[in-house]
Amino acid sequence: xxxxxxxxxxxxxxxxxxxxxxxxxxxxxxxxxxxxxxxxxxxxxxxxxxxxxxxxxxxxxxxxxxxxxxxxxxxxxxxxxxxxxxxxxxxxxxxxxxxxxxxxxxxxxxxxxxxxxxxxxxxxxxxxxxxxxxxxxxxxxxx
Numbered sequence: 679x680x681x682x683x684x685x686x687x688x689x690x691x692x693x694x695x696x697x698x699x700x701x702x703x704x705x706x707x708x709x710x711x712x713x714x715x716x717x718x719x720x721x722x723x724x725x726x727x728x729x730x731x732x733x734x735x736x737x738x739x740x741x742x743x744x745x746x747x748x749x750x751x752x753x754x755x756x757x758x759x760x761x762x763x764x765x766x767x768x769x770x771x772x773x774x775x776x777x778x779x780x781x782x783x784x785x786x787x788x789x790x791x792x793x794x795x796x797x798x799x800x801x802x803x804x805x806x807x808x809x810x811x812x813x814x815x816x817x818x819x820x821x
Contacts, residue, residue: 681713682785687752701744704737708748709780716749716783722774732773738808739768742797745783746812750793753785754816761793761814768810777802791816 692708704725709717718741720726726737743766750761779799787794792815799808 682788683711683713683752684754685752687711687716687748692748696744700740704740706741706744711752714784716745716752717780718745719778719780721778722776727775732775733779733807735768735770735808738770738779738799739766739810741779741781741799742766742768742783742808742810743812745781745797746795746810746814749783749785749795750788750812750814750816753788753793755790758819759816760819761816764792764813764815766810766812768808770808772801772805772807774801774807779807786811789816 689708705721720741722733728734781799783797797810
């Protein structure tokens, strides 16, 4: 299989680029980039749970949007472009109350004006907790 990346992401680069953002505040850690996927994990702790003590659905969406956005921006055809979120949806399948959740983003469509990515979020036992899809708009960078 050939790689989908026009600029191959590295874990170190993604972590540094995410410092002092919602990504680092929520404890999201990038794990690996394969030829057609990007993986990260997020803790289920006081930063990411809702009042009932389970993973907040919005936190799952932050993980999904982070993975989809970072992945999309590594597939751009021109250095003058940026990929920005246009629409995201998420179905919350299973609750999680501790440990880590792991997200994997894979492309469904990488086009010149839009990209569509699917993000599967699983618990530490590999059980699906959330399935999300994000549509990214490819725009020219301002300036």
